[in-house]
Amino acid sequence: MPRTDTTSAAPTPYLDGVAATDLARSYKHDLLAALAIEPGHHVLDVGCGPGTDLAALAAAAGPTGTAFGVDQDPDMVATARARMADRPNVQVCRADAHRLPFASNTIDRARTDRVLMHVADPAAVLAELHRVLRPAGLLTLAEPDWDTLAIDHPDLALSRAFTRYVAERVNHNHAVGRQLPRLAAHAGFTLRAVRNPAAVLTDFDTAETILGLRRTTARAVAAGYITASDARAWLEHLTTGTFFATTSFITVLAQSA
Template identity: 30%
Template sequence: MGGTLDYDEAEARQEEAIYRTPAAAARRERVRGLLAPEPGDTVLSIGCGPGFEPAEIGWAVGNEGHVHGIDRSQAMLELARERCASLPQVTVSQGDAGDLPVADESVDAAVAVQVFEYLETVSSAVAELARVLRPGGSAVVCDADFASLVWRSPNPERMARVLRAFDDHCPQPRLGSRLAPVLREAGLTVDRVEPNTIVNTRLEEETFAYHLMQFIEDYAADHGAIGRMAAQAWANDLREQEVAGETFFSFTQYCYFVRKPVSR
């Protein structure tokens, strides 16, 4: 999630809690499986967040490799530094996806997971990704399409209203289904697209649905389009439904495996 770029410490910790959930760990595993980083590789983690992503890729590339995590948010970078402190092959620094502080054709592989959907201009970030990849290098770009969200509620009209308003939490809520032409336009080949679907049938603390519910409630408190009272009523619908044993939540993120051709 992470609708704002300027996380304070508490918001960064809240986001970190989401990245601890089994669903987030499984997504990172899927992304690593697609990317298949090799020992010795140099890998860029664009929008590295609280550092799970660079740390886990760091284990894969080993001491001979290097992972560079970049994020715009200082609060996120502090968490990432803490998390990666014992991994000398991982460095993290501040930078913007639209203007990467990385030399041309200097990385073997890159990941940008749930980052581009938060950008006003996706094409410049994709162009930057293409610039820094070496010829033959590969990347995984993963973004959601919020239209994939199926969330059962005893009050479907209220659910539809809240989700419509929540679409405004990021500039690109449909990016997951619209990435392929943008990637090709930058000269990358799209080799595979894999869905990462999260299904929760409980609304418990370790579920993605639980955290998204809290995120939407907090978002509503600051954004008139939903309103605090309406968001509370919506969340209460979900809690009552959970007590009745009727929770159902499904959400898909799309992971694009791309390559930079050897001769362009």
């Protein structure tokens, strides 16, 4: 499921909240199955955050395999290590996704989940993933395309002002979702599946969990995209009227050469 910039939210509770939604459970289940992890595999989660998905990866790899978690945030690494302390086949380290601390051709399966929209150079990260994966290794990618965010509101101009703020200012690589197939192919991967299990949100509370609508609205006001009075009207309708929002969410299954 899409995640926005968590600068104004406590990162671990935010990520835990998103992972607990039905939408997140669904796509995570599908991507885990697509990786086809076998006992003994070395599996890499780049941008593992607080370890949300490491337990499932470790269980699939079994006691003879290893799940590696990499994140550049020391707090995320500490949380993931604490959560995985009772799993001997999980290793978590702090590292830059652009310079992965693994030898070439040593990883069997890899994944990134809503990470490339935040990195400085998605193409460089994909090149690193191709380097560390063994021949015929599998990679899953999942990223939103924030240019496609649409939120229903009677004032279409106001809705567009809000979504323009999200697209232009909230995430570093706001259109990376649509770029995934091209970037993966350029890095040397063969595309095996490209899908768009679009996020459809029909209640404000779930949208608030995933999109942080209240705090993002406040930031849009501060950035001059909408006025304070428009923001009040915007949130009043979203919280009391019939709610609908959607955005493209691109997933890719790729195979290394």
